[in-house]
Amino acid sequence: MSFRLNGVGLTHANGFAALKDITLKAEKGERIALIGPSGAGKTSLLSVLGTALAPTAGTAEVLDFGQNFRLTVALAKLRSRIGTVHQAPPIPGRQRVVTAVLAGKLGQWPAWKSLASLLYPLDIPGARTALDRVDLADKLFARCDQLSGGQLQRVGIARVLYQQPELILADEPVSALDPTLALATIRLLVAEAEARGATLVASLHAVDLALGNFSRIVGVRAGQIAFDLPAGEVGVPLLHELYASEGDELPVQAHEPHFLPPAAANDAATRAACC
Amino acid sequence: MLLNPAERDPAARSRLIGALATLVILWPLFQAAEVKPGVLFDPGNLKVIGYFLAGFLPPETGAEFMGYLAKATLETLAIATAGMALAFLIAVPMAYLATGAGREKATLNPVTRSLLTILRGIPELVWALVFVRVFGLGPAAGVLALGLTYGGMLAKVYAEILESVDAAPARALRHNGAGRPLAILYGLLPQASKELASYTVYRWECAIRASVVMGFVGAGGLGQLMDQAMKMLNGGEAATILLAFMVLVFAADGFSGWLRRALDTPPAHRASPFGWRSGGLGLALVVGIVASFNYLEIGLKSLLTVEAATSIGEFVAGFFPPDLSAEWLARVGKGVWETLAISVVGTLLAAVAGLLLALPKWRAPFSFLLNTLRSVPELVWATITALAVGLGPFAGALALALHTAGVLGRLYAEALANAPPAPGQxxxxxxxxxxxxxxxxxxPGAAPQLIAYTLYRWEMNIRMAAILGFVGAGGLGQLLYFELSLFHHAQASTVIIVMLLLSIAVDQASAWLRRAMR
Structure with missing residues (x-):
């Protein structure tokens, strides 16, 4: 078992119910794509799996850690086994790429190593290997604010590769990348999960990316699970029903690369893909 | 790790050299500042400082004194407000001229920049001393001194803030044909307005502190009262004045927080973004400024007469030519070195203490400590540290460290709170x-801001270190104070010029450092 959600609900302090009665289970090594319209609750679901938010109803077990995620040493240990690729790469601009990648193992390293690594990066080969897999090995000692939005996103992915987590969560990991790179990056994540027997859960905006690369598809709508099927059984009518609120066209990969900064990219891409 | 050249960190060598160079530079500075932590715990000194602090209790609360206190408090507020109004009038056009923001080619205006440097480079206390001699004792000298120095400071920081925000929106507007003023108003001001406003309010708080210090040279307000209390060693009165002072600073702090929150509220859904709150605030501001000028009874006309002009001319002429004899220059050179040492040691100690105090995120006991530290001016701290460790540069460094730790702690806490939360999360x-x-x-997200604050504060501390000598804490100030009291204007002139040169050198050095760290 990799995770098991049982009747999980998540109601924000302002009364908005982001998730309602979610029951979802995954075995170790499964590769799941979350799809659904914007605001459906995909990010909230990933936040619960990543222990960022504790469910307000039901029970959540992640890896071998049960119930409420209270901040304890055990939770920190658990978190070092979960790697998250964020929608906008959470990396300080003034940090060097090598340090940003090595930060993936802060939860596993002893304190002296983390401290010393600020003065002199202690695992340069490791960082180089991870960066090599996202084609950025030449940027090892560059500073993050010298990279483009797409490159920075790949640094974020390299950090997760370096962390070697048992559960990989990805929240729209390729929304800032052009279609070719997006496909290559998704394949990389899938291959990484496969090679190490890790579980992968990715929310994706483009339906074609999801259906083409993931074995199991979970449709999310209005905070609930609309369907949970093998990729082969997800048909066009089902998808139209899922995206009913977003018009007639299904969101697929944008047909040309866009040059927007990552924060704004998501909204614009959403609109571009729907028109 | 170190064997294979390809796997070596290319930055390591320059970092090591940088660290060693820093140590080599810092060592003699610590020597010159006569840093002796042991003196702090010397039983004799402990007894003196204990006796002095014991005199603070109970604070004086007599009706007559409270009347004086209320009047002096109002006067201090009025000096600060009027001075800030003047400073703002000077700063806005100067910042516009000096900043590279909104320009298509990054040309900086060297004339305006040097004028700003001269305005800021001469400490307000020295301006005040000079103006007191020209216009006589009273608040007018304080207002003018504040207006000039703070005008220079505000203009410089406004220019830097406008340069530090994302330039793309303004550039796009200019490419669409908008003029530079409009490009700044539409493209940069929305990003910078919060920081600009909070810096202005913060400066107003500083102006309150500065107007207190200027009272020590006869420019009115709480400072004059404090000077009398200290001279008569009346601990009770000094305690009450200090308390009044802290209340002022806390109130200003609350006001600034409220203002910044108000800036965060999204504009109302109607054509004019101004509601009752901004209207009321604007009105209060105008009324406050007019009331301040009225309360202080500054006849601007009397300042603009022919007699005033000639007396200024004569006074200024007395400073020329400056004394440039080798013997005097050597003494001034030693004063410069000591001033530098005081400022470096004071700022370093403050940066460490400030960061430690900022870490607990601005919670009650720490915010109280920070506010207490920074609401007491350096000069007043210096009178106390001089009691604790004896006269000399170490007292000055400690006084700087105490006050600056409060200022930096608060700024650091804000910078850390404003740093992007996503990476840490x-x-x-x-x-x-x-x-x-x-x-x-x-x-790493907050570091540029932290470094900028520290460097900027260090610049201010060099100017402050030059003044601390007025109460016997070493450096250039001690020289200037002696020479001015003896009417040795030629010698004083040399010291003032050197202060200015020092300030320019610091400007250059810190600009270079900022570029190197970018």
């Missing part, structure tokens, strides 16, 4: 312990 979610999530995620 992401690291915590990947299992990093809180401290390391901070070091790897939050601190």
């Amino acid at each position: 992401a690291l915590r979610l990947a299992g990093a312990p809180g401290g390391f999530a901070f070091l790897y995620g939050t601190l």
Whole structure:
């Protein structure tokens, strides 16, 4: 078992119910794509799996850690086994790429190593290997604010590769990348999960990316699970029903690369893909 | 790790050299500042400082004194407000001329920049001393001195803030044919307005402190009262004045927080973004400024007469030519070195203490401590530290450190709170312990701001270190104070010029450092 959600609900302090009665289970090594319209609750679901938010109803077990995620040493240990690729790469601009990648193992390293690594990066080969897999090995000692939005996103992915987590969560990991790179990056994540027997859960905006690369598809709508099927059984009518609120066209990969900064990219891409 | 050249960190060598160079430079500075932590715990000194602090209790609360106190408090507020109004009038056009923001080609205006440097480079206390001699004792000298110095400071910081925000929106507007003023108003001001406003309010708080200090040279307000109390060693009165002073600073702090929150509220859904609150605030501002000028009874006309002009001319002429004899220059050179040492040691100690105090995120006991530290001016701290460790540069460095720790702690806390939270949060979610999530995620995001604050504060501290000598804490100030009291204007002139040169050198050095660290 990799995770098991049982009747999980998540109601924000302002009364908005982001998730309602979610029951979802995954075995170790499964590769799941979350799809659904914007605001459906995909990010909230990933936040619960990543222990960022504790469910307000039901029970959540992640890896071998049960119930409420209270901040304890055990939770920190658990978190070092979960790697998250964020929608906008959470990396300080003034940090060097090598340090940003090595930060993936802060939860596993002893304190002296983390401290010393600020003065002199202690695992340069490791960082180089991870960066090599996202084609950025030449940027090892560059500073993050010298990279483009797409490159920075790949640094974020390299950090997760370096962390070697048992559960990989990805929240729209390729929304800032052009279609070719997006496909290559998704394949990389899938291959990484496969090679190490890790579980992968990715929310994706483009339906074609999801259906083409993931074995199991979970449709999310209005905070609930609309369907949970093998990729082969997800048909066009089902998808139209899922995206009913977003018009007639299904969101697929944008047909040309866009040059927007990552924060704004998501909204614009959403609109571009729907028109 | 070190054997294979390809796997070596290319930055390591320059970092090591940088660290060693810093040590080599710092060592003689610590020597010159006569840093002797042991003196702090010397039983004799402890007894003196204990006796002095014991005199603070109970604070004086007599009706007559409270009347004086209320009048002096109002006067201090009025000097600060009127001075800030003048400073703002000077700063806006100067900042517009000096900043590179909104320009298509990055040309800086050297004339305006040097004028700003001269305005800022001569400490307000020296301006005040000079104006007191020209216009006589009273608040007019204080208002003018504040207006000039703070005008220079505000203009410089406005220019820098406008340069530090994302330039793309303004550039796009200019490419669409908008003029530079409009490009700044539409493209840069929305990003910078919060910081500009909070810096202005913060400066107004500083102006309150500065107007107190200027009272020591006869420019009115709480400072004059404090000077009398200290001279008569009346601890009770001094305590009450200090308390009044802290209340003022806390009130200004609350006001500034309220104002910044108000700036955060989204504009109303109607054509004019101004509601009752901004209207009321604008009205209060105008009324406050007019009332301040009225209360102080500054006849601007009397300042603009022919007699005033000639008396200024004669006074200024007395400073020329400056004394440039080798013997005097050597003494001034030693004063410069001591001033530098005081400022460096004071700022370093303050940066360390400030960061430690900023870490607990601005919670009650720490915010109280920070506010207490920074609401007491350096000059007043110096009178106390001089009692604790004896006259000399170490007292000055400690006084600087105490006050600056409060200022930096508060600025650091704000910078850390404003730093992007996502990187640190992401690291915590990947299992990093809180401290390391901070070091790897939050601190790099806040570092440019922290370094900018520290460097800027160091610049101010060099100017302040030059003044601390007025109460016997070493450096250039001690020289200037002696020479001015003896009417040795030629010698004083040399010291003032050297202060200015020092300030320019610091400007250059800090600009270079900022570029190097970018």
